Amino acid sequence: AAPLAIVRGAGEAADHGIVMRTGEAFQTLRQVGTVVLDKTGTLTLGKPTVRGIHVHGIGEDELLTLAAAAEHSSEHPLARAVVNAANDRGLAWPEAGEFSSLTGLGVIAEVDGRRVLVGRPALLTEHGIDTAPLQEAIESWTSTGHTAIAVAVDDTPAGVIALGDALRPEAADTVTALRQAGITPVLLTGDNHRAAAHIASQIGITEVHAEVHPDHKAAIVRDLQADGRRVAMVGDGINDAPALMQADVGIAIGTGTDIAMESADIILVRDHLHLLLDARRISRTSYRKVK
Ligand code: ADP
Ligand code: MG
Numbered sequence: 001a002a003p004l005a006i007v008r009g010a011g012e013a014a015d016h017g018i019v020m021r022t023g024e025a026f027q028t029l030r031q032v033g034t035v036v037l038d039k040t041g042t043l044t045l046g047k048p049t050v051r052g053i054h055v056h057g058i059g060e061d062e063l064l065t066l067a068a069a070a071e072h073s074s075e076h077p078l079a080r081a082v083v084n085a086a087n088d089r090g091l092a093w094p095e096a097g098e099f100s101s102l103t104g105l106g107v108i109a110e111v112d113g114r115r116v117l118v119g120r121p122a123l124l125t126e127h128g129i130d131t132a133p134l135q136e137a138i139e140s141w142t143s144t145g146h147t148a149i150a151v152a153v154d155d156t157p158a159g160v161i162a163l164g165d166a167l168r169p170e171a172a173d174t175v176t177a178l179r180q181a182g183i184t185p186v187l188l189t190g191d192n193h194r195a196a197a198h199i200a201s202q203i204g205i206t207e208v209h210a211e212v213h214p215d216h217k218a219a220i221v222r223d224l225q226a227d228g229r230r231v232a233m234v235g236d237g238i239n240d241a242p243a244l245m246q247a248d249v250g251i252a253i254g255t256g257t258d259i260a261m262e263s264a265d266i267i268l269v270r271d272h273l274h275l276l277l278d279a280r281r282i283s284r285t286s287y288r289k290v291k
Helices: 004-016 023-029 039-043 060-071 077-088 121-126 132-142 171-180 193-203 214-225 238-246 258-263 275-290
Strands: 018-020 034-038 049-055 099-102 106-111 114-119 147-153 156-164 184-188 207-209 231-235 249-253 266-268
Touching: 004 018, 004 023, 004 275, 018 023, 018 275, 023 249, 023 275, 034 039, 034 214, 034 238, 039 184, 039 193, 039 231, 049 060, 049 077, 049 132, 060 077, 060 106, 060 114, 060 147, 060 156, 077 147, 077 156, 114 121, 121 147, 132 147, 132 156, 132 193, 171 184, 171 193, 171 275, 184 193, 184 214, 193 207, 214 231, 214 238, 231 238, 238 249, 238 258, 249 258, 266 275
Parallel strands: 034 184, 034 231, 184 207, 231 249, 249 266
Antiparallel strands: 018 266, 049 156, 099 106, 106 114, 114 147, 147 156
C-alpha cells in the first residue's frame, strides 16, 4: 500500500486539479532537473488561426480554397485553422480525391484534377518543388513566431499561409519559476527553428529543439536523460505520447489528446501551466513526510 503521506499528497493534488496516476510520479518529480515543454498546445493555447496569406501567381481565395480542400480530411490543428479561414471568407471547396497525410510534414491531395501540397516547406522540397519564390514570405512570418505552411499546386509553388497561436498567459511566469527552482526548461517542437526561437526568447528558454519529427521526440528526451538527469516531459498531442512515456515523469495537459493522457504519469486536469509548479511542491512535501 502507498504510504499515507503519498495518499494525502494525491488528495491535495486532486484538489488543485492534478491527477497523480502513479505513486512513483511523486518520488521522481521532486528529483527532476530538466523539464521538456512541447510548444503547440502546451506553451501555446493550441488554437492556431490564419494571420496572413502570401500568394505566388494565384489569387488569395483560390489558394485558400485549394488548401482547404486538401486539409479538409486532416485532424491537425493547422488544417482546422486553414479550413476555418476558408469558411470565414465564405468559400466553398470541392471534395478532394486522393488524399494522404504525412505526419509532421503536411498533406497531399488531388483537388479538381490538380495536385495540391500543403505543409512544411520541406514537404515541397522533398517533392522536387523549388520553394525559393516563397522564401522571403516564409522568413518574414517565421521570424515573428508564426508557423508558415507552404502550398504548391501542380508542382508549382503557389503561396504561403501564416498561422499564429497565442502563448498561454502564464507560460513566461512558469518558465521563470522553473529556472528559479534550478530546473532547466527545454523547448521541443515539430515547428520551424525561427518560430521556435522567437517563442523561446519571449519566455526565457535557451535550449530549443525544433523541426523534430514526431518519431524523434522520444529520442531527444532519451539524450537529455543520458547524462543522468531526471527529465519531465510536458505535452498534449498524439505526437508527444512516446516522449511522455520515455520521460522519467510524463505530464499531460488535460485538454490534450486521450493518447497523451494515457501515456502520462501526471495529468494537469485544470488547463493551467502553474499546476506544474503545484505538482512539484506537493511531491516534495509529501516525500518529506514519508521520510
Ligand atoms: P508540433 O510539434 O508543433 O505539434 P507537428 O509535428 O504536428 O508539430 O508538425 C510539424 C510541422 O509540420 C507543422 O509545424 C507544419 O509546418 C507541418 N504540418 C504537419 N501537419 C500539417 C498539416 N496537416 N497541414 C499543414 N502543415 C502541417
Ligand atoms: Mg502539442
